[in-house]
Amino acid sequence: MTDDQTFLSVRGLSVRFRTEDGPVQAVENLSFDLTRGTTLGIVGESGSGKSVTSLSVLGLHDPARTTVEGSIMLDGTELVGASEAVLRGLRGRRMAMVFQDALTALSPYYSVGEQIAETYRRHTGGGRSRSRARAVELLGRVGIPSPERRVDDYPHQFSGGMRQRVMIAMALTCDPELLIADEPTTALDVTVQAQILELLAGLQAEFGTSIVLITHDLGVIAGCADDVLVMYAGRCVEHGPVEEVLTRPQHPYTAGLLRSVPRIRSDVDQPLLPVPGNPPSLLGGLPPGCSFRPRCDSPGLVGSGACGTERPELSGPDGHRAACHLTREQRGALTDLLPLTEI
Template identity: 60%
Template sequence: MIPDPSFLTVRDLYVQFKTEDGVVKAVDGLSFGLDRGRTLGIVGESGSGKSVTSMAVMGLHDPRYSEVSGEVWLDGENLLTATPRRMEALRGRKVAMIFQDSLSSLSPFHTVGSQIGEVLTKHTGASRREARERAIEMLARVGIPQPKLRVDAYPHEFSGGMRQRAMIAMALVCDPELVIADEPTTALDVTVQAQILDLLKALQEETGSAIIMITHDLGVIADVADEVMVMYAGRAIERGTRREVLKAPGHPYTWGLLASMPHLATDPDSPLRPVRGTPPSLLTLPSGCPFHPRCDYADRVPVDLCSTERPDLHPRTGHSSACYLSQTVKDQIRG
């Protein structure tokens, strides 16, 4: 069981891709929920299923190459059973996505203002003049200097941080109720990154939107998320509030992610402590817990449970982790 909020509920989501080598289980039975005005941080290594999950919520997987099943309820409507025409109407208006690479996501042949205005025209029927005025307003809203001049600029004339702000303006021009931000601060310097995160938080307070923040950076999660879900091999392996997951993590994988982060108090000459090994192939997942081949504590669990039985998140709404280690052993390990 998972929380059943009134806004977003994902139940038993599966996303599979057929390849010449077999079926890739990119998302494998994922469930989570999110209320309005809240931010869910989804964290994990590359290949854990974070972006594939967001694409499924947006209805962007091509059915010719993928198989998506389960339920994605948004404000009482199951998006996985919606028609392509209905999803087209919802995208941008009800749910919007900020993509990772703003340069490739923006058309180089059209001005930034025309691309922002096109979203408004498509969903509201606004005139060209109204769309241009709204684009200027949105550029000012996201902190672009001289918006009346910048509205006619092309993406290559913007810096990386400005392009990302323009992407946020495009995503929010119709005031969507759910915003999915997929690595929105990747490749930005720390100052611009902080500005982008502050902007998203301010806009959320202004509009009351729900945000899914997808990242591999636990520092970003610590800054913006209300709740955190840790993914590994297409599954949720830990879930809880930000404080619960970051201050008292219950899964060895989360321990490893936290230990691999540099800290200001750490000796700058000390080596980083990465999670050993590599993520498993999604074509041939190991039996039992998918993390057990990389786990330093699997031998602390009796009768080889880790390698034979798949652990699931505890069926309660609070902090839980998919791990067979007893709480006593976890406390001993964590000191």
């Protein structure tokens, strides 16, 4: 159920790739809503389906080898099955994406100013002088020093943090209402990460942008997101308000992610506790039962025999839901397994 404030609504999204080795079910039956002006954080290990989901929203999968099912509504417009002309009209103007690894996402053959200006010309029909002025304006807005001079520089002439700012500037060219940021702080220094996140928060406050923030860093989620969606093996295993999920997790996988976060305290000796094992292969589909069962290591919290035979569905009160066969009391005990310090 959506309301007037819901800008992005995803229902029953499933994405399957055709490969030489067989079908890969990358995302299965995923649903969530994003309210205007808020941030949804999506977390999970590599291969859990985070980026596949974001690319589905923008319609960037190759239709020759990808099957996308379900519904993706952007302010009332259905994106699944939409024509390329409709998607091109929405990309850049109403929805945009900050891709992983800005160095490979930016073309090395064109200056950063040309790449920003091209987006502006395509969507607004503005002339070259106006497009260049817009590029300079955006570079200044995202904190690039001397934008009038740097607009003619090439991506390799920028540091990693500055290239990430260029990517954000390009995504903001037409002031989109939806911004998807896919690992925007990966491989950046901590101080630069803070600057990038502060920039995104400031832009959201100024323009009321809805943001989907994809990251491995739970600290980033804790500081930036309103709601968080935890993905595992292509499915949502927990979803709810960020404070609820990070302080009272209802799924053993979420608790495992929280236990694996490094903490530095001289008065508490807490070893790093990684989630054991590896994520399952998505090739050919998952076996029956809970996909996290082989890695579940919550002491004394083993669920019923249904863990090995029935796929758990999302359930829980007050908008905080988890896909787990543990009882409500057992889920509550997961909090006792968390470290003593906060993220």
